[in-house]
Amino acid sequence: MENSESNNRTLIVDGMALLFRAYYAQSYGGYIRKTSDGTPTNAIFGFIHYLFDAIKEFQPTHLLCCWDLGSSTFRNEMYSSYKANRAEAPEELIPQFGLVKDVVDSLGIPNFGVPGFEADDCIGTIAYQISSETEVLILTGDHDMLQLVTDKISVIIMKKGKSNYQVYTPVSLWDEKELHPSQIVDMKAFMGDTADNYPGVRGIGEKTAHKLIKEYGSVLGVLENLEQLPASIKLKIESNTDMLYLSKDLATIKVDVPIECVLDECHWKINRTSALQKFEELEFSSLIKLIG
Known part of the structure; x- marks a missing residue:
């Protein structure tokens, strides 16, 4: 270079x-x-x-x-x-x-x-x-x-x-x-990080996290559109909202x-x-x- x-x-x-x-x-x-x-x-x-x-x-x-x-x-x-x-x-x-x-x-x-x-x-x-x-x-x-x-x-x-x-x-x-820099954090918020030992939303892995971020842009975008999500994904997010926010803070x-x-x-x-x-x-x- x-x-x-x-x-x-x-x-x-x-x-x-x-x-x-x-x-x-x-x-x-x-x-x-x-x-x-x-x-x-x-x-x-x-x-x-x-x-x-x-x-x-x-x-x-x-x-x-x-x-x-x-x-x-x-x-x-x-x-x-x-x-x-x-x-x-x-x-x-x-x-x-x-x-x-x-x-x-x-x-x-x-x-x-x-x-x-x-x-x-x-x-x-x-x-x-x-x-x-x-x-x-x-x-x-x-x-x-x-x-x-x-x-x-x-x-x-x-x-x-x-x-x-x-x-x-x-x-x-x-x-x-297919991510913007800020969306790296949103991905980690959903999928967690096994190396750093925080879970994100239990049951949501990299593939689902990427799909959610690609469709709704951010953690906030997903939360504003919970009613549009499949029932199983919606339930996982609603059951782990506190950890979702915490995981985002930890990843930032x-x-x-x-x-x-x-x-x-x-x-x-x-x-x-x-x-x-x-x-x-x-x-x-x-x-x-x-x-x-």
């Missing part, structure tokens, strides 16, 4: 998505890369590969990374079972959570995160804040982010394999899914988190000295070529 000097392009990296993806890719087969003192580094090693591959592919002028800080957020207060089905992070990954932020910082890339909010909310807020100044690309594996797509904000979904990306704009989102990425991003402070220029020091510390000799 070409980028002219006069045209700012900011890559916002979903740090958690990249780190988890890297951990599982790099521990496939049971081998965990470690430093000579026993510190696990496999996820960070893979994270750096993913990061530099995306930088090469999308040529950003500006770059930043967002993270979850702590396990509990305002969504847990809204719904105590939110993400309650998530397994504990693998033991070898835990020490890498803090260390990867040090690595990102050593590269000269700002880290962002706010306690009580998810990385998604920080990404959404910053994307909206800066999109009047720059084209925004969000790098993630999380399809929930598609709700953030606008004419100035694209979402890059990392797919299986190296350098395999799908870039979503309002046009490509409609072409593939906040864009008003108390966080501020100054675009000038995110200008991408690698800090080679500190990056080299950190790579040597982590025994990443094979990655030094990436930092020039």
